[in-house]
Amino acid sequence: MFRPSSNPGVAAMATCGPDQPNVLPAVCKTLVEVRGGINGAPGSDYVAEEVPVAMVYNGVSHAVMMASPCALEDFGLGFSLTEGILDHPEQLFQWDVVAGEQGISLEMHIAGECFARLKKQRRNMAGRTGCGLCGTESLAHAIRATPRVPTRPAPADEAVQRALRNLSDHQPLQEQTGATHGAAWCDNQGRIQQAREDVGRHNALDKLIGARIRDHGARAFDDGFVLISSRASYEMVQKSAIVGVSSLIAVSAATALAIREARKAGMTLIGFARPGRHVIYARGDDQPSEEM
Structure with missing residues (x-):
């Protein structure tokens, strides 16, 4: 199982907030040296954990994000919607959070039409890897159209x-x-x-x-x-x-x-x-x- 705090000078602490379950510790305590004449400065500090999280759809890895290892089910759903992989949350049928040797996988099972669209997108991206985002099609893909939002009063x-x-x-x-x-x-x-x-x-x-x-x-x-x-x-x-x-x-x-x-x-x-x-x-x- 992936253990981000394997360094003997780093101790793991499990905290993400009361309603944010975490698979792995999100905060660690590590040994540090403090310079600059700070009287009574401690020899340890709390640091945020950062782990690779793979977004896997119907068995195919789509993206790997560096993230805090908490609220990952929220992360998977939110990412899938805001990246246009899902049109609505009901298209995500099942998910599992799997911690492995190299990091964490969010194993998501999505609707067939969404997965077909995702595969088509991946094929298009693969065909442009030689020059990166270098053509009009690539630039158009990089900046997607932003939809209109409901008209509501601005916050006071x-x-x-x-x-x-x-x-x-x-x-x-x-x-x-x-x-x-x-x-x-x-x-x-x-x-x-x-x-x-x-x-x-x-x-x-x-x-x-x-x-x-x-x-x-x-x-x-x-x-x-x-x-x-x-x-x-x-x-x-x-x-x-x-x-x-x-x-x-x-x-x-x-x-x-x-x-x-x-x-x-x-x-x-x-x-x-x-x-x-x-x-x-x-x-x-x-x-x-x-x-x-």
Whole structure:
């Protein structure tokens, strides 16, 4: 079985939060040297675990992600939906989390039409490996069309600030290690309803999406907004739009492409969410007319 903390100077700790079961420890305690004249600095530190996780569909490995080994069933569902492998969650019939010598496999059994589409995509990608993403077809494949989202009111300033103040309370891995990203679903009052963490920002969002859909189905993203501890890139906007998230709030910056895609999708996009201030780049309920 894969054991990421095999180094004798590293001790494993199993913690992912009360509602985030983990297959392997997500936090480890390791021996360190502290330099710089810090009085009483400890000789050990808590670090976030990072393991390879293979997304396997109907027996065929599709992608390997480096991720935190917790909430993996949420991860598999969220990734499958936001990457367009599944059209709806009912097309995922069964999954198993298998820990092996090299890492973890998410063994997912999906509907035949989804698997056929995935195989066709893999054949197309294999035919372009000689030059990478170098043609118009490749570029078109790299940047998929972002769907329109339902028109909903933008979050109130007070709700954004309330969620921001409380985000750290829902990031136990970040508190211990300082190395993970968080993604949280907040209601219209800014109260955090559900959160997920991972060493990868995309992974944290996929885990949140999977958790919400597993628990709430088609109404998972009806009223509220997503708050992420990272920047708002194109991928974060697209993953959110695919499942119908109308408002995305980021603690850090937004990229120009993310702003353009959010505006085309009718999404509210807010960045640089910090105590007392935040920047609105796009409003789904009142889209600006100018183009970037």
